[in-house]
Amino acid sequence: MNNQNPIFIPGPTNIPDRLRNAMHIQTLDHRAADFAETLAPVLEGCKRVFGTQSGEVITFPASGTGGWEAAICNTLSPGDQVLIARYGMFSHRWIDLCQRHGLEVKIIECSWGSGAPAAQFAEILAADKTHQIKALLVTHNETATGVVSNIKAVREAMDSCAHPALLMVDCVSSLASMPFAMDDWGVDIAVSGSQKGFMLTTGMAILGVSQKAIAAMQSATLARTFFDFTDMLAANRSGGYPYTPPLQLIYGLRESLNMLFEEGLENVYARHHHLAQGVREAVKAWGFELCAHSSDLYSDTVSAIYVPEGFDSNALTDRAYNRYSVSFGGGLGEMNTKAFRIGHLGSLTEVMVLAGIASIEMAMVDLNYPIELGQGVSATQRHFCNKT
Numbered sequence: 376m377n378n379q380n381p382i383f384i385p386g387p388t389n390i391p392d393r394l395r396n397a398m399h400i401q402t403l404d405h406r407a408a409d410f411a412e413t414l415a416p417v418l419e420g421c422k423r424v425f426g427t428q429s430g431e432v433i434t435f436p437a438s439g440t441g442g443w444e445a446a447i448c449n450t451l452s453p454g455d456q457v458l459i460a461r462y463g464m465f466s467h468r469w470i471d472l473c474q475r476h477g478l479e480v481k482i483i484e485c486s487w488g489s490g491a492p493a494a495q496f497a498e499i500l501a502a503d504k505t506h507q508i509k510a511l512l513v514t515h516n517e518t519a520t521g522v523v524s525n526i527k528a529v530r531e532a533m534d535s536c537a538h539p540a541l542l543m544v545d546c547v548s549s550l551a552s553m554p555f556a557m558d559d560w561g562v563d564i565a566v567s568g569s570q571k572g573f574m575l576t577t578g579m580a581i582l583g584v585s586q587k588a589i590a591a592m593q594s595a596t597l598a599r600t601f602f603d604f605t606d607m608l609a610a611n612r613s614g615g616y617p618y619t620p621p622l623q624l625i626y627g628l629r630e631s632l633n634m635l636f637e638e639g640l641e642n643v644y645a646r647h648h649h650l651a652q653g654v655r656e657a658v659k660a661w662g663f664e665l666c667a668h669s670s671d672l673y674s675d676t677v678s679a680i681y682v683p684e685g686f687d688s689n690a691l692t693d694r695a696y697n698r699y700s701v702s703f704g705g706g707l708g709e710m711n712t713k714a715f716r717i718g719h720l721g722s723l724t725e726v727m728v729l730a731g732i733a734s735i736e737m738a739m740v741d742l743n744y745p746i747e748l749g750q751g752v753s754a755t756q757r758h759f760c761n762k763t
């Protein structure tokens with residue numbers, strides 16, 4: 376299908392023309408001296424987005440999942456205990472990855488739609504007097520449920536018992552769209568990727584790594600070669616990569632950072648909040664429920680929405696795609712058939728959001744949902760032109 380409709384899956388996101396053009400380059404020599412001049416400011420710019428001055432930024436040719444793997448294998452050893460709460464498909468997949476690496480994963484089962492359970496973390500960490508738990512793994516923005524967790528509260532839970540575990544945070548679907556403060560929150564490894572808030576094609580894992588995490592490499596014995604932080608840091612310092620870099624993505628990231636800083640990070644976050652609120656107004660007007668249990672957990676990058684009893688959310692997203700050529704996210708895992716997701720992150724305007732709300736609404740009416748045409752759209756319009 377050849378169309379210019381925006382996409383409403385929660386990543387990969389719409390790629391602005393400016394970034395497509397920036398990536399549209401002939402092969403350049405990555406061993407030439409001027410490659411260093413391209414790479415260094417890109418890494419510095421990413422530090423600003425992560426909110427770190429003391430940490431390092433490390434990029435790999437990989438998707439976000441590769442970033443998870445890099446975080447684990449650089450800092451941990453087989454049999455190490457890690458603590459993680461499962462409250463959606465992405466925290467679930469991170470658990471699976473840890474188990475396959477032979478880590479001993481202590482899992483807190485939470486209902487989907489809840490966020491990181493800081494109080495439970497505090498209890499478990501306080502009871503771990505001999506510090507067997509080496510890392511706490513938290514998904515900042517659970518893309519399956521549209522839930523954003525309070526990482527500051529998690530840090531406070533760790534500090535309340537002075538637990539020395541590393542704090543690793545998946546911020547793939549939140550970075551560059553919602554506030555993130557790596558240094559202030561004491562995050563040791565923050566994992567992100569090129570294809571969500573950075574509005575680029577998939578293919579680069581982008582990590583913020585603290586000095587404490589780098590020090591942990593000394594004793595960490597999980598096998599690593601491609602994802603070795605030390606190799607990458609050494610190569611970056613001499614202006615290159617330990618292997619062939621994803622050049623087009625590095626050029627794209629340079630321009631993406633320009634766009635983010637031109638708009639201003641605070642304005643980027645405010646825009647995401649405003650657009651997300653517009654989507655939530657439509658959900659309210661339809662009379663549907665968000666998966667997120669309470670408003671403090673509402674994600675500004677993705678909304679997971681339950682369809683009414685008796686309807687199949689896959690039929691809805693299929694209808695939107697097949698009839699109107701607009702993609703929405705399906706329900707993942709236990710939410711399959713019960714919920715659909717609207718991604719509202721990256722390169723997005725009020726007009727694009729309205730197009731998305733209008734198209735999913737047409738698909739609902741086609742399938743005899745108990746709503747009227749315009750019900751959600753007008754609520755979003757009222758929010759956008761301040762007539763609520």
Ligand SMILES: *Cc1c(COP(=O)(O)O)cnc(C)c1O
Nearest residue numbers: 438439440465516518547548568
């Ligand atoms: C998209 C995403 C990932 C990364 O997935 P990849 O497909 O490997 O890029 C990881 N965590 C979350 C929360 C995500 O939304």
